[in-house]
Each structure stands twice: as structure tokens, then as C-alpha cells.
């Protein structure tokens with residue numbers, strides 16, 4: 001099993017995913033700044049993992065606080081803002097911080113040492129729950145697939161994007177154990193190449209058959225009849241089922257719809273933002289233009305080229321065949337089916 005994040009001896013330890021698949025390097029952080037920077041620079045990425053890492057970051061900041069008890073509230077809100085400002089789209093970040101807030105608010109009257117312990121316990125609970133949640137997503141999702149399925153995915157919604165097992169790749173893992181997977185098509189996922197660097201590596205570690213394609217090959221492969229289902233993760237699902245996920249997901253959904261191929265979203269309940277009516281209200285992160293101009297430091301274009309670099313897009317609910325969570329699979333109309341699962 002791949003370990004993506006851990007908390008030991010008042011340090012947050014993360015696998016630096018920017019170095020994969022060439023090097024497996026774990027980094028240890030002793031400050032909230034370092035944890036926030038790791039999230040911002042994609043050393044740690046994927047919605048559920050961002051949430052749990054931020055929770056560990058908050059616990060770390062609390063554990064290392066040596067100031068006056070009366071000033072802890074101000075300090076807590078400063079470190080919380082630091083973590084909350086790292087990435088805007090994945091709602092799991094805010095969900096995890098809100099869980100930490102509740103523990104803080106319910107225990108603010110306690111001794112600081114006890115409060116620090118409770119905050120760390122909450123982060124540890126989220127870590128454990130995430131793995132169990134993904135295994136359930138895997139079990140529910142695998143039931144949707146037939147024997148010898150060829151599944152297409154984008155980005156990395158695997159063990160690397162979570163505390164273990166994965167969401168979209170969790171479904172693929174469970175289905176593979178049931179001998180239902182003939183092949184996984186991994187879209188490379190420009191500009192940051194999470195598909196090429198992470199998904200291919202992760203699936204090969206488990207000997208799950210995977211073939212890498214560039215993003216613009218998906219339509220042709222569907223037309224050739226070589227895709228039985230598309231399964232993707234999510235960064236935020238609105239109350240009506242509209243889903244934000246890695247840039248390129250929307251194009252795949254349109255293509256799948258055109259070719260009559262089922263398109264599934266796999267995500268924990270914590271990715272559903274019931275406070276947002278539709279995808280129009282989901283904030284979409286725009287990242288550094290350098291990510292598009294260059295790949296791993298090598299320029300592909302003119303250095304001054306104008307660039308637009310949205311990290312995510314939104315897939316309309318009508319293009320989604322089913323949403324798989326730990327509670328089961330829901331189908332359209334999502335406003336109703338998601339509300340019933342809340």
C-alpha cells in the first residue's frame with residue numbers, strides 16, 4: 001500500500017508527488033507554512049488527501065503552539081486561514097477544516113494540552129475514515145461494471161489522491177479483484193500529467209493492466225469501441241450533481257455521451273457541497289501559466305505566450321450516468337437522489 005500522508009512526532013510527513021514516478025521521496029514538515037506550501041505546489045494533491053493533510057497541518061500548528069492560552073483563538077484562526085487559502089476548488093479542504101473547527105469550538109474550555117490532543121485525534125479519524133470510505137465506494141462502483149470492462153479515467157483519483165485505495169481507482173481496484181477489468185485507459189492529463197505520472201505508476205504497482213493515452217486520443221478510442229465505461233473522481237459536486245473535476249473531464253463526458261458510454265463519478269459524501277445549487281457557483285482554480293508553457297522545466301512554446309490555465313472544469317449533471325459514494329450509487333435526477341442521501 002502507498003502511504004501518502006502521516007503524522008509522527010509532531011511532524012507531517014508527505015510523499016512528494018511532484019517527483020513521481022522517478023523518485024519516492026517523503027518530506028517531513030514542522031510548520032503550517034510548509035504544509036500549506038506542499039498543498040499549493042501539488043506535492044500533495046487530490047481532494048480527499050488535501051483535506052486530511054490540511055487537518056494534520058492544523059493539528060501540527062496547534063501542537064507546536066507555545067504561546068499564551070488566551071491568544072490561542074487568534075493563532076488558530078491565522079493558521080486555519082493559511083491552510084484554507086491553498087486551493088479553492090476541492091471542497092474536502094473546507095469540509096476537513098470545518099470538522100476541526102467543531103472539535104475546537106466544542107472543547108475551547110479545556111486545557112490547551114488536551115485540546116491539542118483532541119485536534120490531532122480528529123485528523124487521525126479523518127485519515128482512517130477516508131480509507132474505509134474508499135473501500136465502500138469501490139464495492140458499490142464495481143457492481144456497475146460487466147466482465148472484461150475497459151475503463152477510461154483522467155487525472156489521478158487513486159490511493160495517491162486519498163489516504164489509501166482511491167475513489168475512481170478504488171472502483172477499478174475492487175472490480176479488478178472481481179476479475180472485471182480487462183484494461184484501464186489513463187489519460188495523461190495535461191498540463192500537470194497526473195495521469196501519466198501518477199495513475200499509470202499506481203496501477204502498475206498493483207499489476208492492473210493500464211495503457212497511457214494523450215488526452216486528445218480519448219474520442220478516437222471511444223469511436224473504435226474500446227471503452228465500456230468512464231470513471232472519474234471529483235473535487236466538488238453541487239447539490240444538483242454538477243461536478244467539478246480535473247480539466248478535461250467535461251470533454252470526456254461529452255464524448256462518452258455522444259458514444260453512448262456510461263460516465264460515472266466516484267467520490268466521498270464529503271465532496272458533495274449541498275450549499276451550492278449548481279456547478280455555476282463552484283470556484284475554479286486558475287494556476288500558474290508556466291504549467292502550460294513548459295513540462296518539467298522544458299519550454300514547449302514561446303516563453304511569453306499568453307496562457308489560460310484553469311485546473312478544473314464542471315461537468316453538467318445531465319452527462320453523468322451515476323454518482324458513486326460510500327452510501328451507494330445515485331442516479332438522476334440528482335437534486336432529489338443526492339438530497340435523499342444527505
Ligand code: MRU
Pocket residue numbers: 042045046047048090154155156157158161162166167168194232233234235245246247311
Ligand atoms: O489538481 P489535483 O491533482 O489536486 O486534481 C485532482 C483531481 O482532479 C481528482 O480527480 C479529484 O481531486 C478526486 S481525487 C480522489
